[in-house]
Amino acid sequence: MDSTAKSWWYLLSTAVFLAVAAWAPLYIPDWLLVLEIAFSVLTGLLLLRLFVIYHDQQHHAILPKSKVAEWMMRGFGIIALSPSSIWRASHNHHHNHNSKIKGSHIGSFPIMTLDHFQKASKSARWIYLFMRHPVTIFSGYLTVFMHGMCLRPFIMKPREHWDCLLALMLHAGLGAWLLMFHGWDDWLLVQVIPHAIASAIGSYLFYAQHNFPDVSFYDKSGWTYDRAALESSSHLKTGPVMAWFTANIGLHHIHHLNARIPFYRLPEAMAAIPELRNPKVTTLLPRDILRCLRLKVWDVKKQRMVGLDESDA
Structure with a gap:
């Protein structure tokens, strides 16, 4: 299903756009602050798009036989604070255990039943609610990626996840260079703001695609891969601009049904297969974001x- 020419075009064009946008604030005069901020925001959105393309390549949905693409994407994974060693392990587990009440926490946000939550210790409740808190989700640059995808895996298995240390060192080195030679304003514009935007949106998308009002969870006896894909993965509807920046990852129910479908063919799959046209839907409208976050x-x-206000907890 992969078109080599299309895949290379989308990967390389996005990478070039990203490189230009990322370094633009260093060369724009300081009095054009609005333009600098615009490029900084654009960099964050392009980071998000390239991350989804990286995610597709790690699934072997695009360029599965290209060693050049593999090493390019491994390098990007380090830049994006999502090194290949931990991303593949945790994300593959997520696909194979999505929506299971037990065992789905690896590579995803944790899920407790109401009964389990009520019987849990205060510290266990606190940790659980902290991990699902909106501040934690929207601070994904520090919480989900820097800590969860880099620092913690390296501390737990340093030999296996040496690339996680490399990612942290790279970010520390880039930050030090920007602060030393360009100042705190360029450090914010080139490094902090873009990664904060990409990580916040990416963390929320990952949360909302499996934590929405109509989601279903199962014990072992009721779980099947197909049901988990179609009933526990949302179609997160966006406009065409955001669909481009998110590389169609909003069609998440189709992606979970078959992770080998390239991102640029997900709309084709939905149009061609009637059974995929009535998914469980959420959006990026404020009311839907609040509905998802309160769960x-x-x-x-x-x-x-x-939500806890609906329970006796």
């Missing part, structure tokens, strides 16, 4: 995710 635990009796 905390799985209520077994009600068979839906609920």
Whole structure:
């Protein structure tokens, strides 16, 4: 299903756009601050797009036989604070255990049943709610990526995840260079703001694609791969501009059904297969974001995710 020419075009064009946008603030006069900020925001959105392309390549959905693409994407994974060693292990686990009440926490946001939450210790509750808190999600640059995808894996298995240390060192080195030779303003514009934007949107997308009002979770007896894809992965609707910057990852139910479909062919798959046209939907509208963020635990009796204000907890 992969078109080599298309895949290289999307990868290389996005990488070039990203490189130009990322370094532009260093060469734009300081009095054009609005333009500098615009390029900084654009860099964050292009980082997000290239991350989804990286995600596709790691699934072997695009350029599966290209060693050049493999090494390019490994390098990008380090830049994006999502090194290949931990990304592949955790994300493959996520695909194979998505929506299971037990075992789905690796590579995803944790899920507790209401009963389990009520019986948990105060410290366990606190950790659980902290990991699902909006501040934690939207601070993904520090919490999800720098800590969760780099620092923690390296501390736990340093030999296996040496690339996680390399990612942290690279970010520290880039930050030091920018601060030393360009100042704190360029450090913010070139490094902090773009990564904060890409990480915040990316973390929320990953959360909302599996934590939305109509989501389903299963115990071992009720779980199947197809059901998990179609009933526990959302179609996060966006406009055409955001669909481009997110490389169609909003069509997440199709991606989970078959991770080998390239991102640029997900709309084709939805149009061609009637069974894929009625997915569970959420959006990036404020009301839907709030609906997703307030969900905390799985209520077994009600068979839906609920907020703590809906429970006796």
